[in-house]
Amino acid sequence: MVVMDIADLVRREGSRVYSASAEEGIYHSMLCGLTVSYGRGGVVRAMKAHDIDLTIRLNQAVVEQDDGIERKSPVKTLVSIQYIAGNDAVLAAWHRHLCAYRQSMRSASRENFAA
Numbered sequence: 001m002v003v004m005d006i007a008d009l010v011r012r013e014g015s016r017v018y019s020a021s022a023e024e025g026i027y028h029s030m031l032c033g034l035t036v037s038y039g040r041g042g043v044v045r046a047m048k049a050h051d052i053d054l055t056i057r058l059n060q061a062v063v064e065q066d067d068g069i070e071r072k073s074p075v076k077t078l079v080s081i082q083y084i085a086g087n088d089a090v091l092a093a094w095h096r097h098l099c100a101y102r103q104s105m106r107s108a109s110r111e112n113f114a115a
Contacts, residue, residue, distance in 0.1 A: 001079050002095045003056060007044040009098050010036045013105070032101055034094060052086030052094060 014031035026045075028037050037046040046055050060075045 002091060003047070003054075003079055003081055004044070004077075006034070006047065006091075006095055006098055007036050007038075007056075009102055010034060011038065011042065013102065032098060034098070049094065052090045053084040054086065054091070055082045055084065056080070057082075 010029045010031045014029035014036070016027055016029050018027045026037065026039060028035050030036075034047060034049045034052075036044060037048075039045050043058055044056050047053070057080045059078045059080070061078050063071055063074055063076050065071070065074070
């Protein structure tokens with residue numbers, strides 16, 4: 001899902017800031033104006049920017065094993081999002097922007113090694 005890809009990219013490439021709130025284990029990572037909040041264990045909780053604000057809830061569901069498909073895990077993660085501001089189109093635009101950023105950083109990195 002796009003939300004998880006964005007959260008992973010921002011966690012890897014962004015600047016990390018730990019919260020001073022009472023909740024332990026909360027941190028935020030920022031990249032290109034998008035802030036993603038994570039809970040304990042790196043579980044994504046929210047995303048916010050000037051044009052988007054959403055909360056994210058992750059749940060696990062048991063995968064049916066009788067369908068003949070071999071799976072790595074007996075559970076799957078279900079992602080539900082609630083938009084406070086923005087919509088699917090804005091989220092998709094952020095995904096395209098961050099993927100282009102990641103690609104430009106990889107290209108720049110390869111050019112530095114080749115020189």
